[in-house]
Ligand SMILES: Nc1ncnc2c1ncn2[C@@H]1O[C@H](COP(=O)(O)OP(=O)(O)OP(=O)(O)O)[C@@H](O)[C@H]1O
C-alpha cells in the first residue's frame with residue numbers, strides 16, 4: 001500500500017490508495033469547480049498514466065461543491081485517461097453530478113466547432129457550394145441591374161422620390177473628402193513617371209518628351225484607373241459597409257414596409273454622386289500628375305515651365321481627354337454599383353459588413369481592370 | 384366573413400433552407416381587432432410577422448393584407464397594401480443615419496404633400512404620443528433600447544395606418560412604460576379603429592390588450608391554441624398553453 005499527495009496543488013488535495021491487484025481508490029476533498037478543476041485533472045492524469053489498473057473508485061464524500069467543470073474532470077478521467085475496460089465507480093456522488101455527466105455524454109451535435117465531414121466529401125461539398133454561390137451571385141448581379149433600371153423608371157415617374165440632399169452628401173464624402181489623397185498620389189505618380197522616363201529620354205536629348213509622356217499616359221490610362229482604384233478603396237467599400245449594416249439591422253426591411261424602394265433610396269443617390277465626382281476627381285488627378293511632371297521638368301531637366309506646358313498641350317488631343325473621362329464614367333458605375341450590390345447582398349451578423357466591404361473593393365478593382373482592357377481592345381480596333 | 388378580414392394567412396408553410404419553421408398555418412384577423420401572436424422563443428413569431436408584411440415569400444400558402452393577396456399580386460397592388468400598414472420591428476430598425484424626428488418624418492414626407500412646418504407639428508404629436516418629447520434631434524445610437532422601441536412605434540404610427548404590426552412592443556421596457564405602451568395601443572385601437580397585430584411574451588400586456596390570441600408551437604410548427612386570453616388561461620387543453628398562462632414550468 002502506498003499513499004501520495006497531489007504534488008503542486010496543496011488545496012484541494014486528493015489521496016490515492018492503491019492495492020496490489022490493480023484496484024485504486026481516489027479520495028477527493030474540498031471544492032471541485034472551475035478554479036480547481038484544471039490542477040486536479042493534471043495531477044490525476046499524471047498519477048494515473050501508464051498504470052495497469054483494473055478498477056478505479058473515486059470517493060466524493062469530502063468534496064464540498066461540484067460544478068460542471070468538476071464533472072468534466074471525472075468525465076475526462078473515465079473516458080480519456082483510463083483505458084476503456086477499467087471499472088470506474090463514483091462513491092457518494094452529489095445528485096447534480098450524474099445529470100451533468102449525462103449531458104456531457106449526450107451526442108456531439110451541439111459542439112461549437114465546424115460541422116465535420118470527411119476530407120473528400122468536404123471537397124466535393126465545397127466545390128458544389130462554391131458553384132451554387134457563384135451562380136447565385138451572378139443571378140443577384142443581374143437582378144440588381146434590373147432593380148436599378150426599375151428604380152430609374154420610378155424616379156422618372158416621380159422625381160420627388162429621389163433624395164437630392166443625399167446625393168450632395170455623398171458627393172462630398174466621395175469627391176471633396178477624397179480629393180486630398182487622389183491629388184497627393186497622382187502628384188507623386190507624375191513625379192515618378194517624369195523622373196524615370198527622363199533617365200532614358202535624357203540620353204537622346206529628348207527631355208521635352210517627358211511632358212508628352214506624362215500627359216498622355218496619365219490622361220488616357222493612369223489617371224482614370226488610379227482614381228478609380230483609390231475611390232473604390234475609399235468609397236466603394238464605404239457604400240458596401242453602410243448598406244450592409246442597414247441590411248443586417250433590418251433598416252432596409254423597414255424601408256420596404258414603409259413603401260420605399262431601397263435601391264432608389266440608397267443606391268441611386270450614391271451612384272449619381274459617384275458618376276458626377278469620379279470624372280471630376282480624374283481631371284484633378286491628371287492635373288496634379290502633370291504638375292508633378294512639371295516639377296521634375298523644371299528642377300532636373302532644365303525645361304522652362306512654359307515649354308513644358310506647351311508640350312503638354314500639344315501632345316494632348318481632346319479625344320484623349322474624352323477617352324479618359326468616358327473610362328472614368330464607366331468606372332464610376334462599376335465602383336458605386338458593386339459597392340451597393342455587395343451591401344444589399346450581405347447576410348448575417350457583423351462579419352457580413354466586413355465581407356461586404358472587402359468583396360466590394362476586390363470585385364470592383366477586378367472589373368475596373370477588366371473594363372480597362374476592354375477599352376484598350378476597342379481602341380486598337382478603332383484605329 | 385372575408386369582408387371583416389383585415390389581415391390573415393391561409394395554409395402558410397415557411398422554411399429556412401431545410402428547416403421547417405411554420406407548417407400549414409391559417410388564421411385571420413378581424414377589422415379593428417387587437418390580435419396577439421404568442422409562442423416560445425424561436426417558435427417563428429417574427430418569421431410569421433415578416434411573412435405577413437410581405438418581406439419574405441412562403442414555400443406555399445397565401446398572405447392577405449386587407450383583401451389583397453400579397454403572395455401573388457402585381458407590384459402595384461403590393462405597394463397599395465403597404466400603404467395600409469405600419470410595422471414596428473423587433474430591433475426597432477430606425478434608420479441609423481437619421482435623427483428620431485427624421486425617422487418619423489420619413490414616410491410622411493414621402494407619401495403626403497404637407498409643408499415642412501406641418502410635418503414638424505405632426506412629428507411632435509407622434510413623439511409625445513410615445514413619450515419622447517424633446518428627443519427628436521437624437522440619433523438612434525444616442526437613445527436607449529426602450530426609447531428606440533418607442534421611436535419605432537412612433538414611426539410605425541406616422542401615417543395612421545389601418546393595420547399595425549408590432550413585434551414585441553414592450554420587451555425591454557420597465558413595467559410602467561410597458562403599461563403606458565399598452566394604454567397607447569388600446570387608445571389607438573379605440574380612437575382610430577386601427578387593427579393591431581402584436582407579437583409579445585408579456586403576460587400582463589396580453590391580458591391588458593388582447594382580444595384574441597393564437598399560440599405557435601415550436602415542436603409541431605402549428606397553432607396550438609386560439610381564443611381570448613381568459614379562455615386560454617382557464618380552459619387550456621394543451622399543456623404548454625396552461626404552463627404559459629399560469630407561469631409554470
Ligand atoms: N434568416 C434566417 N435563416 C435561417 N433561420 C432563421 C432565420 N430567421 C429565423 N430563423 C429560424 O427560425 C426560427 C424562428 O425564428 P423567429 O425569429 O421567427 O423566432 P421568434 O418566435 O420571433 O423568437 P423570439 O421570441 O426569440 O423573437 C428560429 O429557429 C430561427 O433559428
Ligand SMILES: [Mg+2]
Pocket residue numbers: 428429430473550
Ligand atoms: Mg422574434
